[in-house]
Amino acid sequence: MKVLWNEEIVDESEVKIDIEDRGYQFGDGIYEVIRIYDGYMYMEKEHLDRLWVSAEKIRMTLPFTREELSQRLHRLAQEVGLENARVYFQVTRGTATLKDAVDSAFEEYLKDPKNFIYAIGSVVGPHPFPKMVRDFQSIIGNEIKEQTHHRFGKNPDYIVACVGGGSNAIGAFTAFLNDSDVKLVGVEPAGHGLETHMHSATLTLGKPSQIHGMACYVLENEAGEPLPVHSIASGLDYPGVGPQHSFLKDLGRVEYSTATDQECLDAFMTLSRVEGIVPALESSHAVAWAIREAPKLSKETMIVVNLSGRGDKDSDYVAEKLKL
Structure with missing residues (x-):
């Protein structure tokens, strides 16, 4: 069976959808099936109308227009050569990533800005939110x-911190931006590897674009749509990044590196066993960088690794993952 996935028509066996997708977990999605007779999509308009009604009923914002979805369906049918067949298409609310959370927050805020307040703990979104969060988080660096x-x-x-949206990192870095003797390192999620689609290395592999009302680096496809991203740490799976980090990358003031899921798990276990400190999986990316790079530096080198959270929330997941 052929599938249209990430704008490419591929074999069903090549499609990998995150197990955390809310469609798997909660059936949080909608679908339609269109019958094709002699190459003609029967009652296509009615099926698409019903999809949009279903989306409205569960308050789901669809990431495309009717015309765009229709074009995708016809492209799939034409390229695969469907003459008499069924086309099944499903839309879920996604993988409950940081992007999904920001999408939902903006959606609710814009419906009733008089009675809702948009609040976020990351340095993403339109002005003044990145600046506000940076200023609040700057207590870390101070x-x-x-x-x-x-x-x-x-x-x-060195000061090292993980980067998803980038709040804990910008908080740790801000007090030292004018201190040229301090090297600043942000560590992004390389996931299953930078050569795969399963990562969130926005500053490493992304390009300048816009998302959520800000100009920043974004992981996106050729059509300019944000790509699905992955990280073992739920707080880092975001296809954009804070605009301040994008600026600091362009300035060359901060070095942005990566750590894989496996390096992150190893760092989580090492710090827990050696120091008795259980780091969050997000912070474990920064710990992984330090474990990897410290042996290359002199013994007098002082590295501060910012632990942005505790790993209590991740302990059961890590134990299951490592079969402990």
Whole structure:
């Protein structure tokens, strides 16, 4: 069976949909089946009308117009050579990623901006939200500077933090942006590998574009639509990134690197066993970078790894993943 997936027509065996997709988990989606007779899509308009009514009933925003969906269906039928067949198409609310959360928050806010407040903990979205979150999170960097000066009498050599939307990283970096002696490193999710589609390495492989009312780097297809992304850490699976991080990348002030899911799991277990500190899977990306890069540096090098969260929420998942 052939499938239209990520704008490409591929064999069914090549399609990989995240198990966290809400369609799997909760049946949170809608579908239609159109019968094709002698190459003609029977009652196509009625099926599409019903799809849009269904979407409205469950308050789902469809990511395409009727015309765009119709073009996709006809492209699939034509390229596969369907003469007498059924075309099944399904739309779910997605993988409950950070992008999905931002989509839902904006959707609700725009319906009733007088009685709703848009609030987000990441440095994404239109002005002034990235600036507001940066300023609130800057306490992280201020504390790092105060504590390292108090204990060691100087700035650290490196500050490392994970980057999805980028709130904890921008909070850790801001106090040191003008300190050229401090190297700043943001670590993105390489997922199953940068050579696959299963990653969220926006600054590493993305391109300048727009998403959620901001100009930033985005992982997108040729049509300019955000790509599905993946990270073992739910807080990092976002196809965009905060505009401040995009600017700092272009300036060359911050180095952006990556860590795979496996490196992240290894770092999670290593820090838990060696130090008794259980990091969140998000933070484990930064820990993975430090474990990988520290042996290449002198013993006098001071690295501060920002642990943006505790791993209690991830412990059951990691145990199941590693069959512990």
